[in-house]
Amino acid sequence: MEQLRYRGRFAPSPTGPLHFGSLVTALASWLEARTAGGDWLVRIEDLDPLREPPEATGQILHSLDCHGLFPDEPVRFQSRRHDAYQAAIGQLLARRQAYRCRCSRKLLQKHGGYHPDHCRDGHPAPEDTPYAIRFALTDELSHWQDLLLGDQQQKVAAELDDPVLLRKEGFYAYQLAVVVDDIDQNISHVVRGSDLLDMTAQQQQIFRALGAQSPQWLHIPVIVNDQGQKLSKQTHAPALDDQQPTANLVNALAALGQQPPSALLNATVDNVLAWGRENWRRHAIPLTSRQARGINPDTHLRPDH
Numbered sequence: 640m641e642q643l644r645y646r647g648r649f650a651p652s653p654t655g656p657l658h659f660g661s662l663v664t665a666l667a668s669w670l671e672a673r674t675a676g677g678d679w680l681v682r683i684e685d686l687d688p689l690r691e692p693p694e695a696t697g698q699i700l701h702s703l704d705c706h707g708l709f710p711d712e713p714v715r716f717q718s719r720r721h722d723a724y725q726a727a728i729g730q731l732l733a734r735r736q737a738y739r740c741r742c743s744r745k746l747l748q749k750h751g752g753y754h755p756d757h758c759r760d761g762h763p764a765p766e767d768t769p770y771a772i773r774f775a776l777t778d779e780l781s782h783w784q785d786l787l788l789g790d791q792q793q794k795v796a797a798e799l800d801d802p803v804l805l806r807k808e809g810f811y812a813y814q815l816a817v818v819v820d821d822i823d824q825n826i827s828h829v830v831r832g833s834d835l836l837d838m839t840a841q842q843q844q845i846f847r848a849l850g851a852q853s854p855q856w857l858h859i860p861v862i863v864n865d866q867g868q869k870l871s872k873q874t875h876a877p878a879l880d881d882q883q884p885t886a887n888l889v890n891a892l893a894a895l896g897q898q899p900p901s902a903l904l905n906a907t908v909d910n911v912l913a914w915g916r917e918n919w920r921r922h923a924i925p926l927t928s929r930q931a932r933g934i935n936p937d938t939h940l941r942p943d944h
């Protein structure tokens with residue numbers, strides 16, 4: 640089989656500035672790409688303007704620069720890719736792998752997850768009312784090898800789990816856009832937080848439906864706060880302090896189970912990254928969030944001041 644060039648990416652949704660958890664993901668994907676001698680890309684997944692403060696994208700890109708994480712190609716913005724998503728939807732609709740649906744969540748709940756109007760089987764929602772487009776999943780027990788977590792199995796239930804590809808409000812959904820762009824950018828390896836693990840089996844079916852091979856996945860534990868919640872805008876994770884990139888990177892390496900010497904705290908950003916590359920051990924990455932915190936809890940979270 641043809642050996643694919645390693646191409647990885649960091650693909651944040653710009654719902655706020657980078658926080659420590661997103662730096663850990665960015666750094667892990669950068670280290671994996673660099674140690675494989677591959678390319679590392681940045682893609683801004685700006686699909687939902689209602690959840691994205693306009694300044695967030697600039698803040699994220701600035702933070703990545705401050706931390707020495709420079710992509711090998713111009714940054715891609717999903718907000719400029721609507722034609723590609725529309726084309727993919729057209730392809731899936733034509734092959735009956737997607738369907739127009741106007742069922743509300745409430746209606747679906749009432750019918751145990753089944754579509755009462757049979758929009759899925761031959762009676763799509765009329766075009767003159769607001770509708771969503773859903774992907775028609777196939778029943779499957781999906782298997783894959785996660786590069787960190789090993790053997791994975793996930794059950795996919797046709798109809799009950801059918802994900803939205805285009806929302807009624809007219810926004811393209813993450814499940815579609817992530818696959819279309821991973822295909823278009825020839826992404827061979829995806830490193831991301833394990834909060835997205837559950838999305839993977841569905842994404843595999845969308846890759847297949849679009850005639851592409853799935854990338855390899857590596858899910859790293861999400862970084863949690865003292866209450867065990869994932870760091871995010873919702874849990875009020877503090878923005879990264881771009882004034883102390885060295886300390887942030889050293890802490891991120893520690894959260895990834897690497898053992899950076901404390902002398903690195905006085906090093907330059909480039910030196911910390913060089914140390915990370917030379918000493919990167921994928922199998923030292925903790926498997927769970929609890930372990931990720933346990934390695935060096937004091938340095939993981941700076942107090943929110």
Ligand code: GLU
Pocket residue numbers: 650651652684817829830831832835
């Ligand atoms: N945009 C997604 C997020 O910020 C990540 C997409 C991915 O890595 O697959 O959660």
